[in-house]
Amino acid sequence: MENEQFEQRRAKLDELRDLGLNPFANDFKPAHLAKDLISKYGELSQEDTEGLADDFSLAGRVMAIRDFGKSLFFHIADRSGRIQGYIKKDVVGEDEHKAFKKFVDLGDFVGIKGKLFKTRTGELTLNVTEYKFLTKSLHPLPEKWHGLKDVEVRYRQRYLDLVSNPEIKEIFLTRSKIIKLIRGFLDERDFVEVETPILHPIAGGAAARPFETHHNALDLDLVLRIAPELYLKRLVVGGIERVYEIGRTFRNEGVSTQHNPEFTMMELYQAYATYEDLMDMTEELICHISHEIKNTLKFEYGDVEIDMTRPWKRMDISESLREELGEKILSDDKELFKKADSLGIDHKGIRGKAITEIFESLFEEKLINPTFVYGFPLDISPLARKNEENPEITDRFELYIFGREIANAFSELNDPVDQKERFENQIELKNKGEMEVHEMDQDYVTALEHGMPPTAGEGIGIDRLVMLFTNSPSIREVIFFPHLRP
RNA sequence: GAGCCGUUAGCUCAGUAGGUAGAGCAACUGCCUUUUAAGCAGUGGGCCGCAGGUUCGAAUCCUGCACGGCUCACCA
Secondary structure, X not given: OOOHHHHHHHXXXXXXXXXXXXXXXXXXXXXXXXXXXXXXXXXXXXXXXXXXXXXXXXXXXXXXXXEOOOEEEEEEEOOOOEEEEEEEHHHHXXXXXXXXXXXXXXXXXXXXXXXXXXXXXXXXXXXXXXXXXXXXXXXXXXXXXXXXXXXXXXXXOHHHHHHHOHHHHHHHHHHHHHHHHXXXXXXXXXXXXXXXXXXXXXXXXXXXXXXXXXXXXXXXXXXEOOOOHHHHXXXXXXXXXXXXXXXXXXXXXXXXXXOOOEEEEEEXXXXXXXXXXXXXXXXXXXXXXXXXXXXXXXXXEOOEEEEOOOOOEEXXXXXXXXXXXXXXXXXXXXXXXXXXHHOOOOOOOOHHHHHHHHHHHHHHHXXXXXXXXXXXXXXXXXXXXXXXXXXXXXXXXXXEEOOEEEXXXXXXXXXXXXXXXXXXXXXXXXXXXXXXXXXXXXXXXXXXXXXXXXXXXXXXXXXXXXXXXXXXXXXXXXXXXOOOOO
C-alpha cells in the first residue's frame, strides 16, 4: 500500500532511532501558545522585541517549511493557531541545523524554544535556540494551498480535514460553544441536566423507525432511543420540575444533507409552563445564541438573510390553510383528501396527517425567518395536551427557520386516561397503514397515573441549529464523523 | 430506495476524432542566512475506483459493481 513518501519518512524514523533520538518523545512541556504570543507581542516593533525574554517555548505540527540553505523558516500549528519559527545555523549550531533540515517533514510535531523577533516583513517569529522531535508523521499533509477537498476523505479521515482546513475546525468549535450556551442558559433558569437510557424496551416519544438491538444476558430485544421524551417526563413526575438532556438520538431512516441516523437533540421539560411560555423562552434562547455567536440577529445563511428580531411570527395551521385554500378545505373531508392527493401526499385517510402535510408543502419552504407554527391536529400529536377551546387540535408548536423544522414543543398531556386512549388511537392509525406511529407504553401511563404536574416540553435539533449558525449546507459539516458506508 | 453527476501521482486538478498519461504543490539531489503559495536547476513517483465487454489498440466507448456528491421521498 505504501508509497515513496511513506517509505522515505519511515527511513528517517529509523535513522532518528539509530542516532539515539526518540521520534515520539514526550518530555517537552510547551509554556506558550501561538495565539497568545501573537496577541501579546505581535504589535511590538523590531526594537521592542529585543528586550523580551529568550525562553519562549511552543509545540505543534509543522505546517510549512521554507529552506534557505543556512537558515530556514517554518510554521507550526498548536491548538490556538500558527506561529513562525526561524532556524539559523549560527544560532542552533551546525549539527542541529542539519538535523532539522534532514529529519523534520511537513506534518511532524516539534517542540521549540527561543527568542521572539520581528522579521523584515513584520511577522512575529521565534528564533529557535533549541528544538525537539516530538512525533514523526509518516504520511504527507494534504496540499498546503487548496487544503483537502475530497469530501469522502474529509469525512472518513476527519483529522486531516481539521489539520488542513482551519475553517472546518472553526465550525466544530462553534458547535461546542453553542452547546455550552444552551447549558448556561438552562442552568441559569434552574434546569437540571440529566442522562436517561439510550437502550429502550419500547421506541417511544416520537414516530420513527428505530435501530434494533439485543441484550444477550437477558435475552431481551431493545431499541436505541428515538427520543428521550417519555423518560424525561417520568422525572418530572418524580419532582424534577425543570429538566433537560442533550444527547444522541437514533432514527433508522434515510441519510441526507438534513439527516444523520444518529443526531443530537436537546429536550427540556418545565412544570407549570405552557407551550406559549416555551415560545417565549425559545426566542430568548436562540436570540441569545445568535448574539453570542454572530454578534447580531441578522445574518446570512447561504445567500439568504435571516432576521431573528423578536417577536417571531406565529402561524396557525388551520387559519393559514383557510386563507390559502378556502373554508371547505377544513369543513369537507372530501375536499381535504382531494387536495392532499393532488399534492401527492400519502395521507392514508388520516385527517391530521393530510392537514399537516398540505400545510408543509404549501408553506414550509417559505418560513425563512423564525416562525412558530401551531394548531397541530390531535391525531398526529398523541403526547400533546388537547386545546381547551378546540378539541381537534393540541397546544403544540413547531419552530421553523430557513424552511427547516428546528424545534417541536407542546404543553404535555398529563391526563393518564386520555393518554391511554391516545396510544390506543395510534394503533388505529397503524391499522390504516401508517407505519410510523407512537407505541403504547403502559409503564409511562402508570407514571402519569401517579400525577405529572402541568408541564410543557420541547425538543431542539442541535445539528440543524449549528448548521444555521455556521452557515453549513449539510448536516455532515457539523458532525465530526457522519454516517458513511464502511 | 429512484434519477443525475463524479472517482487519474500523497494532495489539488488537466487529459475524447480511442494510439498504453501531464501540471502545480508535496517528495528526493543540489544552490541560496529575513521567507511566507519563497526562488532556481535536476530527479523519482501512476493496476487512470473494481470487474467484464467492444477493438489491432481503452483513462477515453459499452455493461455491471463499489464508494461518494447533489436532487427527490420520510423525518429532527
